[in-house]
Amino acid sequence: MIKYTIRRILWTIPTIFLAVTAIFFVLRILPSDPASSILGENATPDALRALKEEMGLDKPVSVQYVEFLEGVIRLDFGNSLSSGRSISTEIISLLPYTLELALASVLIATIIGVPIGIYAAIKRGAFVDSIFRVSALIGLSMPAFFLGILMMLAFSLKIPLFPSMGAGEGFVGNLYHLALPALTLGLIESGIVMRITRSSMLDELNKDYVRTARAKGVPRRTVNLKHILRNSLIPVVTVIGLNITTLISGAVLTETVFSRPGLGKLAVGAIETRDYPVLQACLVLFCLLVIFVNLVVDLSYSYLNPKIRP
Amino acid sequence: MSTVLEVKNLNVETTGKLPHSILKNVNFQVQSGDTLAIVGESGSGKSMTVLSILGLLPVTGVRITSGEILLEDKDLVGYSDDKMNAIRGKEIATIFQEPMTSLNPSFTVGNQLAEVFRYHTNYNRKDVKKRSIELLKKVKIPDPEEKLKAYPHELSGGMRQRIMIAIALACNPKLLLADEPTTALDVTIQAQVLDILTDLKNEFGMTMVIITHDLAVVAENCNKVIVMYAGQIVEMGSVEEIFQKPKHPYTQGLIQSIPGIGKPKERLHTIRGNVPDINQMPKGCRFHPRCEIATEKCIKQEPILESIESGRRVRCWHTL
Numbered sequence: 001m002i003k004y005t006i007r008r009i010l011w012t013i014p015t016i017f018l019a020v021t022a023i024f025f026v027l028r029i030l031p032s033d034p035a036s037s038i039l040g041e042n043a044t045p046d047a048l049r050a051l052k053e054e055m056g057l058d059k060p061v062s063v064q065y066v067e068f069l070e071g072v073i074r075l076d077f078g079n080s081l082s083s084g085r086s087i088s089t090e091i092i093s094l095l096p097y098t099l100e101l102a103l104a105s106v107l108i109a110t111i112i113g114v115p116i117g118i119y120a121a122i123k124r125g126a127f128v129d130s131i132f133r134v135s136a137l138i139g140l141s142m143p144a145f146f147l148g149i150l151m152m153l154a155f156s157l158k159i160p161l162f163p164s165m166g167a168g169e170g171f172v173g174n175l176y177h178l179a180l181p182a183l184t185l186g187l188i189e190s191g192i193v194m195r196i197t198r199s200s201m202l203d204e205l206n207k208d209y210v211r212t213a214r215a216k217g218v219p220r221r222t223v224n225l226k227h228i229l230r231n232s233l234i235p236v237v238t239v240i241g242l243n244i245t246t247l248i249s250g251a252v253l254t255e256t257v258f259s260r261p262g263l264g265k266l267a268v269g270a271i272e273t274r275d276y277p278v279l280q281a282c283l284v285l286f287c288l289l290v291i292f293v294n295l296v297v298d299l300s301y302s303y304l305n306p307k308i309r310p
Numbered sequence: 311m312s313t314v315l316e317v318k319n320l321n322v323e324t325t326g327k328l329p330h331s332i333l334k335n336v337n338f339q340v341q342s343g344d345t346l347a348i349v350g351e352s353g354s355g356k357s358m359t360v361l362s363i364l365g366l367l368p369v370t371g372v373r374i375t376s377g378e379i380l381l382e383d384k385d386l387v388g389y390s391d392d393k394m395n396a397i398r399g400k401e402i403a404t405i406f407q408e409p410m411t412s413l414n415p416s417f418t419v420g421n422q423l424a425e426v427f428r429y430h431t432n433y434n435r436k437d438v439k440k441r442s443i444e445l446l447k448k449v450k451i452p453d454p455e456e457k458l459k460a461y462p463h464e465l466s467g468g469m470r471q472r473i474m475i476a477i478a479l480a481c482n483p484k485l486l487l488a489d490e491p492t493t494a495l496d497v498t499i500q501a502q503v504l505d506i507l508t509d510l511k512n513e514f515g516m517t518m519v520i521i522t523h524d525l526a527v528v529a530e531n532c533n534k535v536i537v538m539y540a541g542q543i544v545e546m547g548s549v550e551e552i553f554q555k556p557k558h559p560y561t562q563g564l565i566q567s568i569p570g571i572g573k574p575k576e577r578l579h580t581i582r583g584n585v586p587d588i589n590q591m592p593k594g595c596r597f598h599p600r601c602e603i604a605t606e607k608c609i610k611q612e613p614i615l616e617s618i619e620s621g622r623r624v625r626c627w628h629t630l
Contacts, residue, residue, distance in 0.1 A: 125370075207411060208406060214364075215366065217400060227416075230417075
């Protein structure tokens with residue numbers, strides 16, 4: 001188990017390398033030259049050359065690449081072109097907001113989705129099952145920004161329970177401001193989690209080992225919650241893991257609707273102001289997060305399914 | 311000899327507006343110490359009989375419409391699921407057909423064995439471990455202590471079936487139901503598993519019902535036989551009687567379909583046609599479309615299960 005974990009962790013290194021390389025070259029291939037897009041069409045060649053030199057764009061691509069890699073290893077991405085501040089500091093100050101939103105909404109999605117999925121699977125075909133399935137479908141087809149606005153209308157304007165914007169200060173203030181955006185994303189994700197839990201439970205329900213457990217005298221409830229659930233969890237964990245990654249990068253809309261600071265907003269701002277070092281750093285960070293979440297999901301597989309264990 | 315299990319007029323039907331009969335008036339007794347075989351083709355109602363006894367018929371789609379299932383003096387038909395949980399695994403234990411999939415892949419062998427003790431005894435952890443090792447030794451599993459920590463996928467089919475037997479024996483059940491215990495195994499492993507079952511049966515004086523379509527298993531291990539066809543019992547008797555003098559054309563057909571080793575090669579006997587679908591049950595004798603000696607009477611009138619000698623019953627108008 002420990003050997004497998006170490007091997008799996010070591011395997012992330014080539015993955016990270018490939019991802020980072022891809023980001024670097026994709027940004028270089030893009031047609032617009034950062035310097036000329038910053039200075040505009042009428043810039044003088046001198047000014048262009050000066051800016052390129054300042055940005056390090058006059059060096060050969062191979063040199064830039066090596067410098068970039070060194071930067072990634074030191075987690076130093078240079079300075080923002082628009083604010084002039086260190087990108088790493090900026091990211092570190094924004095990362096918690098995005099992470100807390102992603103984690104809180106995944107937590108909400110799991111707390112709502114998994115139990116309802118189990119219940120719907122047990123009551124398959126019954127009226128409650130249909131109700132849950134239809135609501136999950138509504139959740140799945142609802143765009144986050146739309147539900148976000150509805151939530152604001154309902155719980156911030158009509159019933160002023162939660163603030164509609166900003167991030168709040170201190171632990172309590174933070175949670176308080178997190179409530180609506182996290183609920184918005186969490187509710188939407190819970191639809192997927194519920195459907196996966198339900199269908200995965202149904203796949204297991206008629207397996208032979210279920211009959212064996214019942215023939216041993218194990219009560220139906222325990223069979224459902226112990227034997228069947230344990231075997232149904234792999235697809236559920238996969239979906240939750242995938243959701244974390246989409247939530248981290250896809251929180252852009254929610255962050256905009258709720259005017260929350262965060263990486264999504266930073267990346268969008270970087271595109272608008274053509275602040276390519278910031279964009280590059282954001283992309284690298286998203287990649288690292290995706291790779292990390294996949295690592296955790298993989299390791300949890302081997303915990304859940306003994307067959308995967310080496 | 312006392313009666314361990316008595317099934318009286320058991321009827322199982324599909325639910326819905328037009329119920330179809332799955333088991334019709336099934337009647338039989340199992341005496342203490344007996345090994346009863348229930349034989350028949352797939353779809354003849356063998357497994358449904360076992361699931362009815364266990365109270366594990368599918369929750370929707372089928373139900374017991376009438377009849378009694380008496381375990382000693384308790385009628386299990388009226389039992390709630392909770393009450394049945396106390397009986398399953400303790401008084402009635404079961405071995406199923408597919409050893410490869412009958413154990414939960416996510417839990418260790420030890421964990422799955424311990425579960426039986428958890429629900430039927432008040433053993434502490436030490437007792438459970440001691441008993442588990444004893445059981446694995448009984449079913450001739452080498453290295454029992456190590457095997458308790460193994461996951462099912464780490465064991466072969468024969469080993470897994472032995473684990474299933476160990477689970478079944480854990481609480482010294484009064485009745486052991488074995489639903490095609492060897493069908494999915496290699497021939498050599500089949501013999502080993504059957505030997506283990508017979509040894510244990512002799513050691514504990516257990517009563518056993520073996521469901522199979524392998525007549526060789528019947529001849530070697532059982533003393534009484536029930537032949538089922540399309541949800542009905544068509545013939546019952548002792549092993550010798552059934553094999554030497556089958557009275558029902560279906561039984562005769564089954565026996566003639568056994569390939570013999572060493573006999574001169576000839577075309578194997580087959581019973582033409584298939585077991586009828588439950589929603590297209592033939593009128594009259596259910597076997598008549600496939601029977602070689604069927605007459606007008608067989609098409610019109612349903613034969614009853616008649617006693618012809620003591621302990622011998624046949625459902626046929628033209629007993630052989």
